[in-house]
Amino acid sequence: MTRKASFYGHAIPYLEDVEIKGRFIIIEGPDASGRSTQIELLTSKLEADGHAVLNAGLRRSELIGQGILEAKRSFVLGRKTISLFYAADFADQLENKIIPGLRSGYVVLSDRYIYTLMAREAVRGISRSWSRNLYGFALKPDLVFYLDVDPNELVHRVFKKNSYLDYYESGTDLRLSDNMLESFGIYQTLLRREFQRMQKRYNIISIDGNRSIIEINQDLQKRIDDYLANLQNH
Amino acid sequence: MAYNKNKIKKNIPTKGKLIVVEGIDGSGKSTQLRLLEKWLISRNIPVFFTEWNSSETVKQITRKGKKRGSLTAITFSLLHATDFADRYERNILPLLHAGYVVLADRYVYTAFARDIVRGCNPTWVKKIYEFAIKPEIVFYFKVPIDIAVDRILAGRPTLKYYEAGMDLNLSNDPYESYRIFQSRIIEQYESLSLSENFTIVDGTMEIEESQKFVRSAVMKLLPPNIASTVGRTTRP
Numbered sequence: 001m002t003r004k005a006s007f008y009g010h011a012i013p014y015l016e017d018v019e020i021k022g023r024f025i026i027i028e029g030p031d032a033s034g035r036s037t038q039i040e041l042l043t044s045k046l047e048a049d050g051h052a053v054l055n056a057g058l059r060r061s062e063l064i065g066q067g068i069l070e071a072k073r074s075f076v077l078g079r080k081t082i083s084l085f086y087a088a089d090f091a092d093q094l095e096n097k098i099i100p101g102l103r104s105g106y107v108v109l110s111d112r113y114i115y116t117l118m119a120r121e122a123v124r125g126i127s128r129s130w131s132r133n134l135y136g137f138a139l140k141p142d143l144v145f146y147l148d149v150d151p152n153e154l155v156h157r158v159f160k161k162n163s164y165l166d167y168y169e170s171g172t173d174l175r176l177s178d179n180m181l182e183s184f185g186i187y188q189t190l191l192r193r194e195f196q197r198m199q200k201r202y203n204i205i206s207i208d209g210n211r212s213i214i215e216i217n218q219d220l221q222k223r224i225d226d227y228l229a230n231l232q233n234h
Numbered sequence: 235m236a237y238n239k240n241k242i243k244k245n246i247p248t249k250g251k252l253i254v255v256e257g258i259d260g261s262g263k264s265t266q267l268r269l270l271e272k273w274l275i276s277r278n279i280p281v282f283f284t285e286w287n288s289s290e291t292v293k294q295i296t297r298k299g300k301k302r303g304s305l306t307a308i309t310f311s312l313l314h315a316t317d318f319a320d321r322y323e324r325n326i327l328p329l330l331h332a333g334y335v336v337l338a339d340r341y342v343y344t345a346f347a348r349d350i351v352r353g354c355n356p357t358w359v360k361k362i363y364e365f366a367i368k369p370e371i372v373f374y375f376k377v378p379i380d381i382a383v384d385r386i387l388a389g390r391p392t393l394k395y396y397e398a399g400m401d402l403n404l405s406n407d408p409y410e411s412y413r414i415f416q417s418r419i420i421e422q423y424e425s426l427s428l429s430e431n432f433t434i435v436d437g438t439m440e441i442e443e444s445q446k447f448v449r450s451a452v453m454k455l456l457p458p459n460i461a462s463t464v465g466r467t468t469r470p
Contacts, residue, residue: 012308013353063309064295077291078323080365081316085295088312095306133361137308 005102009136012095021105022054023231024098024139025224026113028195029147030188031169032157033209034216038147039109041217042224046107051228054101056093057111063092083121087134090114094139102139114138115146115202119194123187124174143227144202145220146195147209151188155181250280250330251455252367254341256423257375258416259397260382261437262444266375267339269445270452274335279456282329286340289320307352310396314345315362322366330367335456342366343430347422351415352402370455373448374427377437379417386412 005011005018027042029035043053064085077085101108114135121131149157158165165180167173171187172180198204207219253270255263267283274281296313305313326336342363349359387409395401398408399415427434433451435444 010355010358012306013355014307077320081292081319081323084312084316084319084362085292088309088316091306091308091312095308096304130361130364133358136355136358 001105005099006140007136008138008140009133012091012137015095015099018099018103020099020102022052022102023107023143023228024102024110024141025107026110026115026141026144027147027220028112028115028144028204029209030149030154030191031166032154032161033147033149034157034213035111035147037213038217038220039111041213042220043109045221046109046224051107052105054097054106054108055111056098056101056108058086058090058093058113058116064089079121079124079126083117083126083131083134086117090117090135091137094137099139110141113141113144115144115195115198115204118198119191122194122197123171123190143224144204145207145223146199146204147216148192148195148206149209151185151192153210154188155184158184249333251335252326252330252338252369253335253452253455254338254343254369254372255375256340256343256372256432257377257437258379258382258419258423260385261375261377262385262441263373263375263437264339265441266373266435266444266448267337269441270448271337273445273449274337274452280332280334281337282325282334283337284321284325284339286338286344287314287317289317292317292320305396305401307349307354307401310352310401311345311349311354311359311362314348318342318345318363318366327367338369341369341372343372343423343426346426347419350422351399351418371451372430372432373435373451374423374432375435375437376423379413379420381438383413383416 002019002021005015005020007016025042027035027039039055043055046053098108098110118128118131118135122128155165158169165184169187170180170184171190172183174183174187176186177183195204195206199206205223207216209216211219253267255267257263271281271283292313296316326338329336345363346356346359350356393408393412398412400408400411402411402415404414405411423432426432435447437444439447
């Protein structure tokens with residue numbers, strides 16, 4: 001059960017040889033793709049099956065917390081500054097929550113991971129190799145799912161959820177179009193392309209997110225159950 | 235489509251000049267840089283002074299984290315990189331483009347030295363800062379550890395937690411920890427000194443003597459268009 005953690009690049013020095021017991025599963029996908037609903041459903045089912053589950057995600061750390069959002073809204077920070085802030089916040093989350101959880105044997109379910117951060121940076125013109133190096137200290141997950149939703153479908157879900165398009169989720173800072181709806185469409189298409197680009201390198205499993213909540217859930221649950229069952233048989 | 239494809243460039247042409255001082259605390263580098271600033275201002279040269287870890291925006295956002303005293307080598311490193319990036323993106327680079335002489339009290343080398351001492355991978359750290367333009371000149375203030383430590387401890391008896399390197403568990407005594415920490419940083423500076431082509435300043439020299447040396451080195455770097463402003467009475 002216990003195994004050495006594996007990292008993408010240069011690990012956090014004192015964590016290089018850390019031993020973990022739990023499993024690490026990521027749900028990626030754009031806003032309104034249904035990530036949090038799926039995580040709730042998966043968590044309940046996994047817990048019912050007797051697993052200890054820990055929920056993690058981006059932008060939940062106590063290191064920076066709300067400060068970054070406020071700073072982004074007031075447009076004072078540059079792009080590399082924002083990237084580094086997110087990286088610091090992510091590092092805090094990884095060291096203080098994810099890794100301790102995995103060491104104690106939890107199934108850690110994360111609502112997004114470094115891939116979202118890298119995709120956002122890439123479409124903002126930040127070098128991919130710079131981002132890859134930056135997040136080199138990230139632990140390699142066991143399973144990464146990407147809820148792939150057609151941007152045209154996505155826009156309807158956003159409107160259903162909020163009745164307005166979020167400034168950042170529309171990539172408005174990139175000045176893609178004066179029309180917010182068009183901007184949203186272009187931005188989400190660019191992000192989606194980045195995910196397709198990363199798919200192979202990071203073993204990202206694409207899940208058709210255009211289906212109903214139940215259908216997507218059955219798909220995800222089956223893949224996770226199969227994965228966990230496979231571990232038991234070995 | 236206005237998709238912004240600007241990549242991080244390594245060598246952006248700039249009209250200004252970037253001048254950096256490096257060295258451990260108490261090496262006299264800040265005093266020298268302030269004197270250099272006075273001199274440039276008196277000669278009507280557009281000058282901007284920037285100090286390590288001084289971004290107000292970043293400070294506001296990180297205050298909470300630092301209070302917790304729970305920074306690890308990686309978060310410590312990344313927060314300093316954030317601070318640097320903020321000053322770089324908003325001040326250093328635009329001002330260099332505008333033709334300013336930018337004076338930096340510590341630059342990326344401080345991050346290299348401290349982060350590597352804290353155990354971060356050198357390649358990782360260096361790549362994070364690769365967007366930073368190479369300075370015109372880096373003055374490295376070289377001073378024996380005992381002199382530097384005495385200077386610091388004489389003026390400011392309480393050492394802050396991270397300043398003393400207490401997070402490295404070198405010693406339970408902050409003064410002892412500080413001494414060990416600083417000597418390890420000196421080792422890093424020594425190795426950077428060669429690879430990064432530092433201009434070494436003997437930190438034990440008299441202040442006036444050092445300043446004379448620093449000014450004559452800087453004078454040679456000023457381009458004719460800036461040098462020609464010497465003597466004019468109007469500030470830019």
